[in-house]
Amino acid sequence: MIMPVPLQITLKDMPQSEAVESRIREKAEKLNRFHERIISCRVVVESPQRHQHQGKLYSVHIDLSVPGAELVANRAQDEDVYVAIRDAFGAITRQLEDFTRRQRGDVKTHTAPDA
Known part of the structure; x- marks a missing residue:
C-alpha cells in the first residue's frame, strides 16, 4: 500500500x-x-511584487525529504501559477529519480584512468 506524501502547502x-x-x-x-519513503514535502507558492516590465511572477519552492537526502527545487517561476507548479514538480521529480537511481546503484560512477 502506498502511503500518502506528508505535505505542507x-x-x-x-x-x-x-x-x-x-x-x-x-x-x-x-x-x-x-x-x-518520502518523509515530507513542503511547497511554498509565492506571488512576489510586480516587476516593472512584466506581470506578476509566481515562484514555487519545493523541499522534499527522503531517507538520506534533502532535495530542493526553487527556480520555477512563471506568470501562470499552474505552469510554475508544473515546472517545480518536474524539477523535483528529476532530482528524485536521479537520487533513487544512485541509491539502487543504477548510475555508473566514473573512475579516473590509471596514469
Missing part, C-alpha cells in the same frame, strides 16, 4: 486557492511512483 502574498492546493496535492501524490 504555503501560499504567500496571494489568496488561498483550493484549485492551486488541489493541483499541488495531485502532483505530490505522483512523487510516490519514484520513491516510496
